[in-house]
Amino acid sequence: MSETRIRFGILGCAEISRKVSRAISLTPNAAIYAIGSRSLQKATNFAASNGFPESAKIYGSYDAVLDDPNVDAVYIPLPTSLHIKWAVLAAQKKKHIMLEKPVALNVGELDQILEACESNGVQFMDCTMWMHHPRTAKMKEFLSDPQKFGDLRSITAVYTVAVDQEFLENDIRVKPDLDALGALGDAGWYCIRAILWANDFNLPKYVTALPGTVFNKAGVIISCGAILQWEDKKVATFHCSFLANLTATIKASGTKGSLHLYDFLIPFEENQCSFTTATESGFTELVTGWVPLPSQHIVMTDVPQEACMVTEFSRLVTSVKNDGGVVEKMWPTWSRKTQLVLDAVKASIEKGCDSVSLS
Amino acid sequence: MSETRIRFGILGCAEISRKVSRAISLTPNAAIYAIGSRSLQKATNFAASNGFPESAKIYGSYDAVLDDPNVDAVYIPLPTSLHIKWAVLAAQKKKHIMLEKPVALNVGELDQILEACESNGVQFMDCTMWMHHPRTAKMKEFLSDPQKFGDLRSITAVYTVAVDQEFLENDIRVKPDLDALGALGDAGWYCIRAILWANDFNLPKYVTALPGTVFNKAGVIISCGAILQWEDKKVATFHCSFLANLTATIKASGTKGSLHLYDFLIPFEENQCSFTTATESGFTELVTGWVPLPSQHIVMTDVPQEACMVTEFSRLVTSVKNDGGVVEKMWPTWSRKTQLVLDAVKASIEKGCDSVSLS
Numbered sequence: 001m002s003e004t005r006i007r008f009g010i011l012g013c014a015e016i017s018r019k020v021s022r023a024i025s026l027t028p029n030a031a032i033y034a035i036g037s038r039s040l041q042k043a044t045n046f047a048a049s050n051g052f053p054e055s056a057k058i059y060g061s062y063d064a065v066l067d068d069p070n071v072d073a074v075y076i077p078l079p080t081s082l083h084i085k086w087a088v089l090a091a092q093k094k095k096h097i098m099l100e101k102p103v104a105l106n107v108g109e110l111d112q113i114l115e116a117c118e119s120n121g122v123q124f125m126d127c128t129m130w131m132h133h134p135r136t137a138k139m140k141e142f143l144s145d146p147q148k149f150g151d152l153r154s155i156t157a158v159y160t161v162a163v164d165q166e167f168l169e170n171d172i173r174v175k176p177d178l179d180a181l182g183a184l185g186d187a188g189w190y191c192i193r194a195i196l197w198a199n200d201f202n203l204p205k206y207v208t209a210l211p212g213t214v215f216n217k218a219g220v221i222i223s224c225g226a227i228l229q230w231e232d233k234k235v236a237t238f239h240c241s242f243l244a245n246l247t248a249t250i251k252a253s254g255t256k257g258s259l260h261l262y263d264f265l266i267p268f269e270e271n272q273c274s275f276t277t278a279t280e281s282g283f284t285e286l287v288t289g290w291v292p293l294p295s296q297h298i299v300m301t302d303v304p305q306e307a308c309m310v311t312e313f314s315r316l317v318t319s320v321k322n323d324g325g326v327v328e329k330m331w332p333t334w335s336r337k338t339q340l341v342l343d344a345v346k347a348s349i350e351k352g353c354d355s356v357s358l359s
Numbered sequence: 360m361s362e363t364r365i366r367f368g369i370l371g372c373a374e375i376s377r378k379v380s381r382a383i384s385l386t387p388n389a390a391i392y393a394i395g396s397r398s399l400q401k402a403t404n405f406a407a408s409n410g411f412p413e414s415a416k417i418y419g420s421y422d423a424v425l426d427d428p429n430v431d432a433v434y435i436p437l438p439t440s441l442h443i444k445w446a447v448l449a450a451q452k453k454k455h456i457m458l459e460k461p462v463a464l465n466v467g468e469l470d471q472i473l474e475a476c477e478s479n480g481v482q483f484m485d486c487t488m489w490m491h492h493p494r495t496a497k498m499k500e501f502l503s504d505p506q507k508f509g510d511l512r513s514i515t516a517v518y519t520v521a522v523d524q525e526f527l528e529n530d531i532r533v534k535p536d537l538d539a540l541g542a543l544g545d546a547g548w549y550c551i552r553a554i555l556w557a558n559d560f561n562l563p564k565y566v567t568a569l570p571g572t573v574f575n576k577a578g579v580i581i582s583c584g585a586i587l588q589w590e591d592k593k594v595a596t597f598h599c600s601f602l603a604n605l606t607a608t609i610k611a612s613g614t615k616g617s618l619h620l621y622d623f624l625i626p627f628e629e630n631q632c633s634f635t636t637a638t639e640s641g642f643t644e645l646v647t648g649w650v651p652l653p654s655q656h657i658v659m660t661d662v663p664q665e666a667c668m669v670t671e672f673s674r675l676v677t678s679v680k681n682d683g684g685v686v687e688k689m690w691p692t693w694s695r696k697t698q699l700v701l702d703a704v705k706a707s708i709e710k711g712c713d714s715v716s717l718s
Contacts, residue, residue, distance in 0.1 A: 153582075158610065160617075211565065229571045241612075257604050267648065269648050278605070282605060290605070
């Protein structure tokens with residue numbers, strides 16, 4: 001194994017580890033080095049069925065992965081409630097961390113993780129994969145163009161997914177002791193991130209949950225939404241739910257232009273995707289049509305977005321490890337802002353939809 | 360002029376009268392018979408520049424149109440504050456009424472109009488033109504399909520249009536004495552109608568304005584939004600604004616399917632438009648794409664939507680006039696429900712975004 005590659009240890013055999021393992025394999029500057037599960041058999045089976053290299057270490061505990069001195073970085077897809085324990089421990093063992101979202105149950109926990117990362121000089125990145133898709137950079141270019149988009153006035157993000165009754169009662173993502181944030185942590189995280197991303201990560205002044213939050217029997221959120229407001233009257237709304245057919249929409253309106261897409265977090269197709277923009281749209285003279293018509297922008301991709309993420313993370317880790325670089329603060333800052341807003345939505349829900357100030 | 364055609368009188372030379380005049384001309388069962396303006400010269404010019412038949416009567420007042428016994432029906436595009444006076448008078452003169460939206464400043468005024476229509480046996484229809492587009496019926500078919508769409512869970516409607524400073528201060532649509540409902544009456548009307556239409560015109564239980572309403576200097580709403588809630592936890596949100604680039608979106612999520620389009624009130628093109636649906640959407644096994652992909656449905660049209668509206672209205676009027684039919688209650692009922700929700704949004708804005716109960 002080439003020493004120029006970042007050697008990954010994977011904590012747990014979560015379903016999503018399959019996709020990320022594939023991404024690590026596809027990434028020139030990364031390599032799968034180890035996997036650990038509480039069950040050695042499970043880890044063995046996982047490695048076998050996901051094409052791990054023969055040389056991959058198979059461990060019967062997470063600790064063993066963290067104790068392996070050859071592991072440079074860990075990917076942590078564990079349930080949210082376990083993040084604080086394992087991410088802090090990983091940082092203390094000087095492992096760089098790629099942490100699944102939602103990153104923590106609240107910003108207090110996240111701060112402990114980020115402090116551990118900072119004091120141990122390890123890179124932190126959350127696994128909001130769509131941030132790394134080349135389409136995302138293209139869209140940002142449009143949103144940042146004062147002539148084509150102007151100033152953002154409103155943005156709507158929706159992520160819904162229809163789950164079955166079994167999921168609603170028993171899935172990790174709706175268990176109070178595992179992922180207590182429910183649909184807000186899972187689907188809402190993406191919406192909040194999209195809104196902040198479009199707003200250059202300026203935090204809103206007020207966060208107000210929308211009425212109509214739905215909880216499962218255990219009291220975990222399975223559907224909710226919120227409105228975010230900035231001082232310049234800019235507004236954002238989002239809706240996230242486990243109760244409706246899969247949708248993943250961003251719709252941004254600026255003073256001069258607009259942008260929309262329907263598959264923001266997982267593109268409809270891996271090799272090709274698109275987004276739609278319009279600038280200075282108006283109606284025809286008799287108001288019987290639009291001029292100009294919106295434009296569809298196709299983005300071709302050779303590399304899946306999760307591999308783009310692993311590439312960027314590994315580049316940063318390489319810089320810290322080999323080139324004496326310092327850790328990149330942007331990613332943990334973005335995670336923290338996302339968590340701050342998520343916490344505010346939760347607080348607003350708990351206060352009967354009263355506004356929560358973030359200033 | 361064939362007597363089988365419904366003879367229209369047009370009150371006023373509003374910009375939108377041009378499109379509706381064209382629609383009347385295009386409609387086999389309707390004909391332009393008269394136009395009245397406070398200025399005879401303006402009416403004469405309007406008739407000349409919009410291809411009115413030579414036989415068209417040109418009047419220097421609205422009263423003269425209403426007093427012409429050959430006028431069967433009137434199209435009223437006057438500012439909202441004038442609707443009650445002229446629509447009530449038109450009904451008393453036994454003229455059937457096609458009334459521009461917003462139909463009234465509040466439901467109290469609308470009720471006076473509707474009572475005048477009912478007691479005089481005249482047909483009432485508001486000019487929410489997109490309701491009559493063949494695409495709308497196709498979309499409704501999808502939304503009503505228990506296998507393809509299931510139960511509606513959430514719907515978002517957005518209509519924004521970017522206007523200039525001159526409009527924001529001086530246009531009819533933002534003048535307290537002319538169209539005091541501002542963006543809520545103009546753009547919000549369409550959003551509320553879309554939401555009710557998708558909900559089979561079941562009224563929501565609660566209406567709550569979203570924080571962040573923007574007013575112009577005269578105190579008229581130029582940007583606002585609201586959330587509507589039904590007892591079964593169904594939610595709808597809308598955003599309407601004069602401050603952002605033209606967008607006209609409906610996005611509906613059901614338990615089994617979803618629907619979206621970007622040009623709901625004026626299709627991008629007059630002869631062809633589309634909407635997109637998906638049913639039981641899911642991700643590929645590794646969550647790197649969607650299966651099935653959404654489907655785009657193309658709808659070809661020979662007849663503009665406003666001509667479809669005139670056709671339907673004229674059909675109903677013909678039935679009342681010639682065939683001894685009774686007036687169709689559906690259209691006034693839909694207008695009234697739209698106005699009720701609009702009033703509730705306004706009331707909620709005035710109450711600092713407190714919820715307003717519609718039960």
